[in-house]
Amino acid sequence: xxxxxxxxxxxxxxxxxxxxxxxxxRLGLMARKVLGGKPQEARxxxxxxxxxxxxxxxxxxxxxxGLLGMQPDDERIxxxxxxxxxxxMNIIFENVNLGEVHPNSVKFYLxxxxxxxxxxxxxxxxxGRIVITEVDEFxxxxxxxxxxxxxxxxxxxxxxxxxxxxxAQAGINIxxxxxxREGKGKRALAIIETDELLISEVxxxxxxxxxxxxxxxxxxxx
Amino acid sequence: MRTYxxxxxxxxxKKTAISEIILNEExxxxxxxxxxxLKKMQQNYFVMQEAVANGLTGKWKSFSGLVGGDAALxxxxxxxxxxxxxxxxxxxxARAIAVAEVNAGMGRIVAAPTAGSCGVLPGVLLxxxxxxxxxxxxxxxxxFTAAGLGMVIAERASVSGAEGGCQAEIGSxxxxxxxxAVELAGGxxxxxxxxxxxxxxxxLGLVCDPVAGLVEVPCVKRNAMAAVIALTAAEMALAxxxxxxxxxxxxxxxxxxxxxxxxxLKETAQGGLAVTPTALNIKSRxxxx
Numbered sequence: 001x002x003x004x005x006x007x008x009x010x011x012x013x014x015x016x017x018x019x020x021x022x023x024x025x026r027l028g029l030m031a032r033k034v035l036g037g038k039p040q041e042a043r044x045x046x047x048x049x050x051x052x053x054x055x056x057x058x059x060x061x062x063x064x065x066g067l068l069g070m071q072p073d074d075e076r077i078x079x080x081x082x083x084x085x086x087x088x089m090n091i092i093f094e095n096v097n098l099g100e101v102h103p104n105s106v107k108f109y110l111x112x113x114x115x116x117x118x119x120x121x122x123x124x125x126x127x128g129r130i131v132i133t134e135v136d137e138f139x140x141x142x143x144x145x146x147x148x149x150x151x152x153x154x155x156x157x158x159x160x161x162x163x164x165x166x167x168a169q170a171g172i173n174i175x176x177x178x179x180x181r182e183g184k185g186k187r188a189l190a191i192i193e194t195d196e197l198l199i200s201e202v203x204x205x206x207x208x209x210x211x212x213x214x215x216x217x218x219x220x221x222x
Numbered sequence: 223m224r225t226y227x228x229x230x231x232x233x234x235x236k237k238t239a240i241s242e243i244i245l246n247e248e249x250x251x252x253x254x255x256x257x258x259x260l261k262k263m264q265q266n267y268f269v270m271q272e273a274v275a276n277g278l279t280g281k282w283k284s285f286s287g288l289v290g291g292d293a294a295l296x297x298x299x300x301x302x303x304x305x306x307x308x309x310x311x312x313x314x315x316a317r318a319i320a321v322a323e324v325n326a327g328m329g330r331i332v333a334a335p336t337a338g339s340c341g342v343l344p345g346v347l348l349x350x351x352x353x354x355x356x357x358x359x360x361x362x363x364x365x366f367t368a369a370g371l372g373m374v375i376a377e378r379a380s381v382s383g384a385e386g387g388c389q390a391e392i393g394s395x396x397x398x399x400x401x402x403a404v405e406l407a408g409g410x411x412x413x414x415x416x417x418x419x420x421x422x423x424x425x426l427g428l429v430c431d432p433v434a435g436l437v438e439v440p441c442v443k444r445n446a447m448a449a450v451i452a453l454t455a456a457e458m459a460l461a462x463x464x465x466x467x468x469x470x471x472x473x474x475x476x477x478x479x480x481x482x483x484x485x486x487l488k489e490t491a492q493g494g495l496a497v498t499p500t501a502l503n504i505k506s507r508x509x510x511x
Binding site: 003004005006007008009010011012013014015016017018021022049052053055056057058061073075077078126127128 | 244245248251252259262263265266269284285286324325326327328329330331332333334335336337338340343365366368369370372373376377381382384398434435436437438491
């Protein structure tokens, strides 16, 4: 990726580390977006460098702040645990070995207010940039830099065509797209990163498709 | 790969400053209007000033307790009229430490180019502004020159300590600050390159060996050193001193040194200062949180 002026001077962020602090806030924010709201319970597994030097870099505070919906430049990040407590959020951290993954990896097990659940794994890959690598047992790869549509459906011929037709009709351009499945005719997952934001009618139309099990739309991180 | 030399040539051809070339290119590449880009850079400049003011209060402590309060010590020393460096250079160093201390204490800063090296540009540029009485607009423009050099370094080498050692972070920041300072002082585009090359050469080979893996020791104090070297490099270049090795070749040398540096000296805390008895003691005490 070509650097821009504001990759060299920026981001504006709360320190001390773009990867261990700013990136960690964004991972928390992304996990919250995948869940679709404020988590009530969070079990957060820290791997590698996040586990080893996380405390001194405020990684715990940053992940908590992200779950609270704060941005990486929010000066309240250092008070995140207290704010989480006030918000009735119950968070536990564990240091673990997640195996052959990026050294700055984290895995969230989240439960929302209405008992909805989400499992998200991601990594902070430098300069505050992140990549989400797992959502609810599915291996994925998206950065949160684009509007992202995550679709869970029964694998069948023509599904992708139907989905992309809805997007095309709404004038939405696809930037990146990945498709994976558990096996032929079994559950499949599509990750579609778009140039434009999706309005709720478009998301509803996709939800109406017969084989669709779940639709998640994640707005880009700012 | 892009070169800084081509930026100089474009600036000469259009009879303008490097900052103008960078600003126009960014507007073209991103499709964002010039005014918006200037506004974004102004925001960076505001946050830099805010961080300097914040840090000089001396109230910041890192979670490990390893750093904090040094910017205020430096500032007090100046106020007592005891400075050896002279008031201005003392200020540049104090401001650089101030911003780096705010970073270590989880305050708000602008990564420039990284969080670990965030003090160098504000330390140098606010001080050059004060010496010369430059307008805020001029300082904001000079930040585009700094960023332009940063982009060349990021493409030809790296600005990450994990990839290129500390030379890539603090060295790049010093080079960027030196180039911007020369432009702010009215130097020619070619002079910005000499200043950056002189600064960058002073950091070649510098390893990234943070104690306990934290962006604290030696990072915070290196910001002050880099600010003073950047000012010296700018002064030398403005005086007509040239770098014998052109800037682009210095950047390539930095890249090659970074590649041959062992992993233990690239932000892994497995070598250098990080494995001294005192550092290991600090780490084992777990003087953290």
